[in-house]
Amino acid sequence: MPETSDDLTPSTAYIDAMRRATARRQRGAARGAPGAAGPDGAYPGQESLWAAARARGEALRPLLKKVALDLHAHPETAFEERRSARLLVDALAGHGAAAELGAHGVETAFRSEYATPGYLPDRDPTVAVMAEYDALPEIGHACGHNVIAAAGLGAFLAARDALAGAHRAAPSPAPRGRLVLLGTPAEEGHTGKEYLIRAGALNGVDAAVMVHPFGYDIAEHARVGRRTLDVTFSGVAAHASSQPYMGRNALDAASLAYQAIGLWRQEMPPSDRVHAIIEEGGTRPSVIPERARMSIYVRSLLPDALRDLSRRVDDIVTGAALMAGVRVEREWDRHPASLPVRNSGPLAARWSATQRARGRDPLPAGVVPDALAASTDFGNVSHLIPGLHPMVKVSPENVALHTAEFAEYTNTDGAVDTAVDSAVGLAQVAIDYLGDEDLREEAAAEFRAAGGPQRVAEILGETES
Helix, strand or coil: CCCCCCCCCCCCHHHHHHHHHHHHHHHHHHHHCCCCCCCCCCCCCHHHHHHHHHHHHHHCHHHHHHHHHHHHHCCCCCCCCHHHHHHHHHHHHHCCCCEEECHHHCCCCEEEEEECCCCCCCCCCEEEEEECCCCECCCECCCCHHHHHHHHHHHHHHHHHHHHHHHHCCCCCCCCCEEEEEECCCCCCCCHHHHHHHCCCCCCCCEEECCEEECCCECCCCCCEEEEEEEEEECECCECCCCHHHCECHHHHHHHHHHHHHHHHHHCCCCEEEEEEEEECCCCCCECCCEEEEEEEEEECCHHHHHHHHHHHHHHHHHHHHHHCCEEEEEECCCCCECCCCECHHHHHHHHHHHHCCCCCCECCCCCCCCCCCCCCHHHHHCCCCEECCEEECCCCCCCCCCHHHHHHCCCHHHHHHHHHHHHHHHHHHHHHHHCHHHHHHHHHHHHHCCCCCCHHHHHCCCCC
16 A cells, blocks of 8 residues: 655645746737737738638538538447548548548547648648547537537648649649648547557647637637546445444545545645545445445646646545555556646637637637636647647537537537638648748747647656556
């Protein structure tokens, strides 16, 4: 049984993070201020490329509607998305794009690529568009991944066709580079993107972009990292009335751990969350429970805090077992942990410009409290390369994700409109990333300042399996 930690020094991680966030948002405000440089004419040919991507995205509306509504009608959960992945691969094939199904050793992943004429891997940039398509058990596409998939498909095809058209129109200048469409299964309750990362899916990729449906448009929305812990307490069964002294109560340990987590919350900064349930705690009141199981989630906006919170949870379950006189077994991260999302300010600013041109008005960073955040495996991507993960409106603001009501809104003409707007915006940002050297340098500089590339196993002190 591990010893408890003995470092009682309060962490300054939250205060340090607030300072960094304040400085970053000040830079972001300057980018969006009146008179700040906009995207018009950022590089030769940008205006015509944006127009081409916009026209192509609109022309793809029937396809995106078909895909979004078909996925909605046939929801498949994590790592079971065989029909969904095939649907998207067939849609690509129907528009002249070859795709590899089962990419990187993951059965329900896929990958398609387009390289411009003259592309050289050692010289020219690569940007990946990511598409999710897994659903939730029982309530289907209540997180809107059908919209994400349609948007990603449309973005890839629109950007490909705009770039190809620009190169056919030589001698007008056109960006050189490579587009990747990566179909990423198993985001819900899993970390499918981390499995793809470990298999080399992002090798040679310089930036990644995707969208996520929500109740309003926001360019930079916080996402917390998440670890999971499964705990089993093992005691001794006994008759609770005639021979209670013969037992060791495993449920007592689970109850103590649950209460300790609750008392601990008053000390947590707003960036942190720990929540737990007791999944098993005995069979009948007359028998002292010999087995109890807990499931615990640990979340934080700060990668280092995620590690430190995990150590404290370990202390709590160890102490609870000691107090109850039972044994404890624990399993961290049955699936790889997810990291907080690092939103790229420069890419988010460019995204906002694309959406304002579509008649939408994304909220900037800081309007929605960072503490109100869920988790996504895109966080792991954004800790390896600059990433864009804006939220896009498909429902009223008072409709929550992961509800049957939200699922209804992802099956509407409004959701299709959002998919088209997102496809156009992602295509324009991807094209800009390939064509605008200043944008790439600004995104890379911000990424380096945030700590550069970091893998989840390195942060948490684990070994990748």
